[in-house]
Amino acid sequence: MxxxxxxxxxxxxxxxxxxxxxxxxxxxxxxxxxxxxxxxxxxxxxxxxxxxxxxxxxxxxxxxxxxxxxxxxxxxxxxxxxIVRSFQISAVFPHLSVRDNVRVALQRKLGTTFHFWRSEKSLDVLNGRAMELLETVDLQSFADATTVELPYGRKRALEIATTLALEPxxxxxxxxxxxxxxxxxxxxxxxxxxxxxxxxxxxxxxxxxxxxxxxxxxxxxxxxxxxxxxxxxxxxxxxxxxxxxxxxxxx
Known part of the structure; x- marks a missing residue:
């Protein structure tokens, strides 16, 4: 090959x-x-x-x-x-903020994916990278919006950002x-x-x-x-x- x-x-x-x-x-x-x-x-x-x-x-x-x-x-x-895949059906967390959707995807790097008892502030170290990814898909101005409120096309852009967070x-x-x-x-x-x-x-x-x-x-x-x-x-x-x-x- x-x-x-x-x-x-x-x-x-x-x-x-x-x-x-x-x-x-x-x-x-x-x-x-x-x-x-x-x-x-x-x-x-x-x-x-x-x-x-x-x-x-x-x-x-x-x-x-x-x-x-x-x-x-x-x-x-x-x-x-x-190899990371997105699907036809939207796959974001609707009641989290746009930024938090990306932070959840980035969390794998911290090794704390299943540490549910940790404070949300433990994810603050991910904010910079999350905003970089949101800027890549032109969603930086929506960072604090609740995802369910986004237009459909913006949700699909958010999916691309969360896919990118996995560094495919x-x-x-x-x-x-x-x-x-x-x-x-x-x-x-x-x-x-x-x-x-x-x-x-x-x-x-x-x-x-x-x-x-x-x-x-x-x-x-x-x-x-x-x-x-x-x-x-x-x-x-x-x-x-x-x-x-x-x-x-x-x-």
């Missing part, structure tokens, strides 16, 4: 009682890039994510990360390697702009672009405008198989992609 690629799958396959959800997917994610998985509903995108983060076990094939075979490792081992080498973002208005989409896309410095991002995304503006490489899935791959300019002109992803009237 080339050191240019941080993640590589070889003939990755997942079957469910005879139904092939992911079919011999060979994926190469270049280190330091933003790589998107796109495709119509049911194409296998989230299943690929679940295989990479070991929520599912491959039926066949292998997964390699930094040149090491991680196919049979558990989810916790994958996370310790520096590779971030897997599942539909980061789903359900957002135009302004929020632009804000979150810009945040992803900013946080991609010095790390790799693999994202499932339906919004082609986001994909075209921030992604280096696009992999198009259809019925569990790779249909096309390359930069957006190349992929967006592929007649097979236009038919599969946008409908036959665009072909």
């Amino acid at each position: 080339s050191t240019d690629f941080i993640l590589e799958t070889r003939d990755l396959t997942k079957e469910f009682k005879g139904f092939v959800a992911v079919d011999k997917v060979n994926l190469k994610v270049r280190r330091g890039s933003i790589h998107a998985l796109i495709g119509p509903n049911g194409a296998g995108k989230t299943t690929v994510f679940n295989l990479l983060t070991k929520f599912l076990t491959p039926t066949r094939g292998t997964i390699h990360y930094n040149g090491q075979d991680i196919t049979h490792e558990k989810s916790a081992q994958i996370a310790r390697r520096g 080498e590779m971030m897997l973002l599942d539909e980061p702009t789903q359900g957002m208005g135009h302004e929020d989409v632009g804000r979150v896309a810009n945040a992803i672009k900013r946080v991609s410095a010095n790390r790799t991002v693999l994202m499932v995304e339906h919004n082609l405008s986001v994909v075209s503006h921030i992604c280096d490489t696009i992999t198009v899935l259809q019925r569990g198989s790779v249909l096309a791959e390359g930069p957006y300019e190349q992929v967006s002109r592929d007649p097979r992609v236009l038919e599969a992803y946008m409908g036959t009237e665009h072909a």
